[in-house]
Amino acid sequence: xxxxxxxxxxxxxxxxxxxxxxxxxxxxxxxxxxxxxxxxxxxxxxxxxxxxxxxxxxxxxxxxxxxxxxxxxxxxxxxxxxxxxxxxxxxxxxxxxxxxxxxxxxxxxxxxxxxxxxxxxxxxxxxxxxxxxxxxxxxxxxxxxxxxxxxxxxxxxxxxxxxxxxxxxxxxxxxxxxxxxxxxxxxxxxxxxxxxxxxxxxxxxxxxxxxxxxxxxxxxxxxxxxxxxxxxxxxxxxxxxxxxxxxxxxxxxxxxxxxxxxxxxxxxxxxxxxxxxxxxxxxxxxxxxxxxxxxxxxxxxxxxxxxxxxxxx
Amino acid sequence: xxxxxxxxxxxxxxxxxxxxxxxxxxxxxxxxxxxxxxxxxxxxxxxxxxxxxxxxxxxxxxxxxxxxxxxxxxxxxxxxxxxxxxxxxxxxxxxxxxxxxxxxxxxxxxxxxxxxxxxxxxxxxxxxxxxxxxxxxxxxxxxxxxxxxxxxxxxxxxxxxxxxxxxxxxxxxxxxxxxxxxxxxxxxxxxxxxxxxxxxxxxxxxxxxxxxxxxxxxxxxxxxxxxxxxxxxxxxxxxxxxxxxxxxx
Ligand SMILES: Cc1cc2nc3c(=O)[nH]c(=O)nc-3n(C[C@H](O)[C@H](O)[C@H](O)COP(=O)(O)OP(=O)(O)OC[C@H]3O[C@@H](n4cnc5c(N)ncnc54)[C@H](O)[C@@H]3O)c2cc1C
Ligand SMILES: Nc1ncnc2c1ncn2[C@@H]1O[C@H](COP(=O)(O)O)[C@@H](O)[C@H]1O
Numbered sequence: 001x002x003x004x005x006x007x008x009x010x011x012x013x014x015x016x017x018x019x020x021x022x023x024x025x026x027x028x029x030x031x032x033x034x035x036x037x038x039x040x041x042x043x044x045x046x047x048x049x050x051x052x053x054x055x056x057x058x059x060x061x062x063x064x065x066x067x068x069x070x071x072x073x074x075x076x077x078x079x080x081x082x083x084x085x086x087x088x089x090x091x092x093x094x095x096x097x098x099x100x101x102x103x104x105x106x107x108x109x110x111x112x113x114x115x116x117x118x119x120x121x122x123x124x125x126x127x128x129x130x131x132x133x134x135x136x137x138x139x140x141x142x143x144x145x146x147x148x149x150x151x152x153x154x155x156x157x158x159x160x161x162x163x164x165x166x167x168x169x170x171x172x173x174x175x176x177x178x179x180x181x182x183x184x185x186x187x188x189x190x191x192x193x194x195x196x197x198x199x200x201x202x203x204x205x206x207x208x209x210x211x212x213x214x215x216x217x218x219x220x221x222x223x224x225x226x227x228x229x230x231x232x233x234x235x236x237x238x239x240x241x242x243x244x245x246x247x248x249x250x251x252x253x254x255x256x257x258x259x260x261x262x263x264x265x266x267x268x269x270x271x272x273x274x275x276x277x278x279x280x281x282x283x284x285x286x287x288x289x290x291x292x293x294x295x296x297x298x299x300x301x302x303x304x305x306x307x308x309x310x311x312x313x
Numbered sequence: 314x315x316x317x318x319x320x321x322x323x324x325x326x327x328x329x330x331x332x333x334x335x336x337x338x339x340x341x342x343x344x345x346x347x348x349x350x351x352x353x354x355x356x357x358x359x360x361x362x363x364x365x366x367x368x369x370x371x372x373x374x375x376x377x378x379x380x381x382x383x384x385x386x387x388x389x390x391x392x393x394x395x396x397x398x399x400x401x402x403x404x405x406x407x408x409x410x411x412x413x414x415x416x417x418x419x420x421x422x423x424x425x426x427x428x429x430x431x432x433x434x435x436x437x438x439x440x441x442x443x444x445x446x447x448x449x450x451x452x453x454x455x456x457x458x459x460x461x462x463x464x465x466x467x468x469x470x471x472x473x474x475x476x477x478x479x480x481x482x483x484x485x486x487x488x489x490x491x492x493x494x495x496x497x498x499x500x501x502x503x504x505x506x507x508x509x510x511x512x513x514x515x516x517x518x519x520x521x522x523x524x525x526x527x528x529x530x531x532x533x534x535x536x537x538x539x540x541x542x543x544x545x546x547x548x549x550x551x552x553x554x555x556x557x558x559x560x561x562x
Contacts, residue, residue: 071451093472097454100442109408109527112437127435128330132339133536138528176451179478238471253561274559291542294551304548
């Protein structure tokens, strides 16, 4: 029996996280099918069919999936999922939205946010904000799982040649409706995919002050992140929050500026390869996880850092 | 409308847990317990609805051992009208909790059910969605704004790309995100009054639900330690290390 991976996309582009979820699926053993559900999402199905290791792409193209409403998505995925041994999605806000509904409709448990595959029924996942790692074994016939994409290397985006098959099933639960969305325009790499992340905390003092991070972020080609305190204070939008209850990142380089390092923040970034912290408090807990800590006033250190980077890069 | 709020007892968010040496679980002995922070936000939202006249009654429900009464008393002190404990000492997994919530929902018939988006111990982010699916209800997860107009519930959700707004047909399920509101503290007089509010206790079998486990926790380990780093004295030294030692720039 095979594995169904639910693709993450915006109807025009396949989100990279899907390539990481496919990688996790391959470790579970079996053919990997990808479901693309959306509206006018043919290009996404096409892209998914080229991903390495995909056996078949199933494309459900209908109005009711246009905004990936959980009520409709879950009906579709649960119907198709009955014939698979694993149903996988990303542990993103959309995966978190519909995958538990899928599990409930299939009357099985869901295993959230896995970081390792031990065998086809046993997985590792962080609990308590990453302060413990649990190994869990599922006894359900169908395993419904969401994957922490940073824990699995992406499969190649090109090289495969899976067939694309249309799925003719428009499930509209008619209990919810999309109203609108305010998507933040990104002129930087996406947080969850960036190689370098520059994050600011409450120490930044204001939204205006966040601009002083632009120079280093530009120079390093970095995505911009933030602590919860910076988001709550309205300095920056919610989609920038890194942490236990925000986004999980694991870039090559994470630079935390004016962030104290609460466990909830560390949960979202402590798997980064190299961590730099700039904080004026030498006892700030962030220094316990930082490879390189600089005790300094950020308003002095950040411009200096920008200048220095301009010199050497 | 009546609002049902699901409240979970969890470790206090300030506590850094330790794994037991036999790797069976984390050590919860003598650890401070509290209402899950997202559930506090859920209670606050329901109480504000009552204060605004949109909700007539706020009922808090918790599922777990007898000690969960403490968290229900907190909910009552924060303004819930009455509480229900579904008492069991068995291990609870989200699907079972969702089934128990569905049974309570069918008894109470609320117009809105508010849960936290995530419990900070197991970090599941599942229960509200599972319950909504079982009850056939629409959901607004990770809510940063909720407004009610007749049987239309409009929810703004915090999503990866920004914000999304959906309209749900009541009865509906909402799960809270951090920015929905800032919960109040319980005042001493309200803590005293809460002791006299109604708290009903029932068992899973009273509700006709079997407590089942379909996954097992084989072991719980500490995460890999990060090796301690160094402090650099100057920005020059920092840049030099990043370039020549770590080779990340
Ligand atoms: C349920 C729950 C979920 C949470 N989820 C998250 C989450 O996902 N992500 C998250 O980040 N947090 C989360 N938190 C919040 C977390 O507990 C902390 O409150 C938060 O991370 C603190 O943010 P901060 O470090 O920016 O602010 P603070 O802790 O206030 O730290 C500010 C730091 O800036 C430094 N500073 C100030 N001025 C300067 C200066 N001029 N130069 C240099 N340094 C300076 C200070 O020394 C201090 O260390 C959550 C909390 C709860 C209860
Ligand atoms: N044992 C429980 N009793 C009451 N509510 C619960 C329980 N477990 C989970 N919930 C609710 O479901 C939310 C999400 O929990 P979880 O799915 O475990 O992350 C919590 O914030 C609670 O509102």
